[in-house]
Amino acid sequence: MISARATWRLVRAGNLPARLRATRDGQTAVRLQIVGAALDTGVLDALAERPATTADLAARTGATDTALLAAFLRVLEAAGLAEGRAGTWRLGKQGRVVLDDDVVRASYEAFAGFHTDLYRDLRPQLAGGPARRDVTERGGVIARISAALEPFIEEVLTRTVAELRPERVLDVGCGAGLQLAAVLDAAPGARGIGVDTDEPAVAIARQTLERRGLAGRATVLHGDVREQQLDPVDLALLANVVYYLPLGERVAFLRDIGRLLAPGGALVVVTTAATPHLISRHFDLLLRAQEGAMELPDTAELVTQLTAAGLRPGEPERITPGAPIVAVVATRPAGQTEEGSSSTV
Numbered sequence: 001m002i003s004a005r006a007t008w009r010l011v012r013a014g015n016l017p018a019r020l021r022a023t024r025d026g027q028t029a030v031r032l033q034i035v036g037a038a039l040d041t042g043v044l045d046a047l048a049e050r051p052a053t054t055a056d057l058a059a060r061t062g063a064t065d066t067a068l069l070a071a072f073l074r075v076l077e078a079a080g081l082a083e084g085r086a087g088t089w090r091l092g093k094q095g096r097v098v099l100d101d102d103v104v105r106a107s108y109e110a111f112a113g114f115h116t117d118l119y120r121d122l123r124p125q126l127a128g129g130p131a132r133r134d135v136t137e138r139g140g141v142i143a144r145i146s147a148a149l150e151p152f153i154e155e156v157l158t159r160t161v162a163e164l165r166p167e168r169v170l171d172v173g174c175g176a177g178l179q180l181a182a183v184l185d186a187a188p189g190a191r192g193i194g195v196d197t198d199e200p201a202v203a204i205a206r207q208t209l210e211r212r213g214l215a216g217r218a219t220v221l222h223g224d225v226r227e228q229q230l231d232p233v234d235l236a237l238l239a240n241v242v243y244y245l246p247l248g249e250r251v252a253f254l255r256d257i258g259r260l261l262a263p264g265g266a267l268v269v270v271t272t273a274a275t276p277h278l279i280s281r282h283f284d285l286l287l288r289a290q291e292g293a294m295e296l297p298d299t300a301e302l303v304t305q306l307t308a309a310g311l312r313p314g315e316p317e318r319i320t321p322g323a324p325i326v327a328v329v330a331t332r333p334a335g336q337t338e339e340g341s342s343s344t345v
């Protein structure tokens with residue numbers, strides 16, 4: 001029997017709402033780590049392949065401590081990720097939910113991994129420990145989560161294509177090539193070039209374009225966009241790339257891209273913006289903790305940088321619910337000379 005007196009003493013002992021919140025936060029964090037570990041250990045994938053005994057699962061996942069594995073499986077059962085019956089383990093309903101949608105899976109991998117490792121490793125990093133390498137080493141999982149926001153970015157791109165009717169398109173930092181494919185789909189007569197410094201991304205972009213029947217109209221180059229010999233384009237994309245650049249290099253970078261635009265051409269910049277929003281602040285910290293001076297751009301600052309680069313930016317537009325992602329379309333003035341200054345004619 002739960003004692004009313006003890007409950008009353010508990011309620012009066014400290015800050016009850018804060019205690020409840022601490023417990024709720026803790027339980028959410030534990031559940032996140034449970035799902036992360038179920039993916040990391042390979043147990044969830046093994047159960048998705050076929051039902052198994054604990055010994056079979058140990059053999060298939062490389063676990064040698066079967067007693068600990070059995071206790072972990074009981075945790076997975078309590079979380080709805082696995083179901084145990086008559087000595088056999090099966091994938092549970094919640095486990096199926098995680099595996100059925102890759103954005104869900106990638107979110108668990110990222111949040112149980114580097115997003116929270118950032119804070120676990122913060123003390124040594126603040127004391128001069130090594131910078132993080134998540135952006136370079138976990139590019140794949142970052143791209144898989146970003147896929148969820150693709151429809152919002154595509155909406156902006158399709159609208160810009162309808163207004164501009166580009167014939168030549170450049171996607172700077174094309175990643176998996178989804179946006180280049182969306183633009184080429186929206187502009188059936190256009191040809192496109194994707195450029196990315198990341199070799200695996202280049203390979204994925206080529207596959208994306210091939211799969212969507214666009215390979216004949218597109219080329220994907222490996223390397224830094226600043227080191228490519230490129231002909232002028234009518235539309236350039238810079239989606240989720242600005243924050244990879246140190247603040248001090250941004251104007252020069254934007255000017256280099258601006259120079260690749262034909263007069264009247266446009267650059268579409270899409271980025272998460274620095275705002276007081278918790279997730280924006282977190283993302284900014286994660287970027288600043290990486291090797292190479294990365295940080296989220298402030299929207300007003302981005303507009304100033306685009307102007308300083310000789311472009312004419314329009315109003316920044318917030319394009320997604322729940323995350324401070326903005327798009328800015330900046331045009332290269334029609335009368336501009338190669339050097340970026342306006343001609344007097």
Ligand SMILES: C[S@@+](CC[C@H](N)C(=O)[O-])C[C@H]1O[C@@H](n2cnc3c(N)ncnc32)[C@H](O)[C@@H]1O
Nearest residue numbers: 173174175195196197198201224225239240244
């Ligand atoms: C977060 S990903 C974004 C990919 C894609 N645009 C998207 O929004 O899904 C940023 C990409 O920019 C690439 N990148 C960064 N700086 C670059 C540069 N100077 N030239 C070419 N690619 C660059 C990175 O390799 C990475 O693949």
